[in-house]
Amino acid sequence: MKEWIDSVLNHKRRQAFPLITHPGIELMGATVKSAVSDGRVQYEAIRAASETFHLSTCSSMMDLTVEAEAFGAKVNMPEDETPRVVGRLLKEMSDVEQLQVPALDQGRLPAYLLANQLCVSNIKERTLFSGCIGPFSLAGRLYDMSEIMVSIYTEPETILLLLSKCSAFLVDYCKAMKSTGTAGVIMAEPAAGLLSDEDCRLYSSDFVKQIVQEVQDDNFTVILHNCGNSGQCTQAMIESGANALHFGNAIDITEALSECPPHLIVMGNLDPVSLFKQSNPDQVKQSTLELLNRTKNYPNFVISSGCDLPPQTPLENIRAFLEAVEEFNRSI
């Protein structure tokens, strides 16, 4: 969304974009299971988080199973934890050849699209982003993560065919999310962070680029999230063509900022676990200010958590983060 990107690039004030759907779920007393299964509950959770913390930007859930489930993968859904793919759907080339690209009425996809629609209709004056998984991370959930890591070398044709089906699906899914009126999509591609730059380009970014070319325009931005990248595959992420890159705490964000062109939005990367969940408000505030000061010469930086904040993150730590951003903005 060009307006949002311009607002980041042309203002000195830092925007804060923590990924906080789990705190939203807890604020309304719902379970994770209900939020990932029922679009209305998910919307209420996003609304609760955005209103409680007065966020200008928010996103739908980072659930890395809904797409794999639509393809036919089995999913374990505990009450208060993020869902997980169980077992291995695909084992060889013939399985991949027979794999059908699912329609958008499969599994929990309609619930997610409903959550997006309700957010756009009811949460006003805020920039809302959809969420989806990236092609390599989706393929890993269908083929088994350890196996796909080896098979990119031993059976590259099988994996490339699987990736083409994953990206074909993600084009359809992103188009459907775009039609709800959200400002863009955060595409979570953490598994690609386990690859070298060259492999990340070949098995992730080339496919992300296909999706970007189909859906990204002045009204819809792709934010490519890769919290696995520890610095080795930033160039491949840039080459995806996504208008914004979101990094996890494994990377030195100033190194990422120096690698990225100034028109590209760079987001990240406070540790969601050891800082947001396990530290106290003073430590959160101190780390947030330290990161803001370290990145103050980069207008394209948006401060964020390095990944989705986990369940049971103390709300006072999120408040401390937002207070630190406000304090920094007052000082400039």
Add this chain to the structure above:
Amino acid sequence: MKLELINKLFECVEFGKININSPYPPQMKGLPGADEITQEALVAGVNPDEILNRALIAAMNKVGEKFTEKKIFVPQMLLSAKAMNASMNHLKPYFADGSVKRKGVFIVGTVFGDLHDIGKNLLSMMVEGAGWEVIDLGIDVNTEAFVEKVKEYPDAVVGISALLTTTMVNIEPVIKAIKQASPATKVIVGGAPLTAAFAASIGADAYGKNPREGIIWLDLQSQKMNN
């Protein structure tokens, strides 16, 4: 001849050449892999102990160094581990009859409630490649399964992994139960959300930030046990 075979096997493990049919790495396509060269070495009379120490352990040590230095990544490391496993299969009879000694027994598993396995798999392959016997209990392993295995192998060291903030807290009761059943048993923990401080707070004896750190600590335990 024997030295040449050991060097070749070292190279197969370092670069992840599993067997003659494996297309990786491209520069070794069509050449024998760790599987065939180990057989050839044993037929040629190379001591299995030399195969383990001078080829497999030495190569996996180099692989671990390259991974730590970000010269290789998870796929290449897994391929090296598979090549090492292909060779290790031919050494099993020598482990069984006691003619080749390993450093110790390492029981490893992902804690109950957690279904993630890539980190645990990487660690167990690297530990095996470092000369340990590895008993992999898999994912979602309950307390009883860990305790039962510790009773079966009282000298073993235990590794427990978790990838979720919601499951890392499950490690503490497992450690308590293990220590209750076998107070001298050492436990190392690891996984993305864990820290050294968290490991200490739940009673773990060590925290492995990466496989290499874990192996260094394990080897220290082995030296203590054998002294």
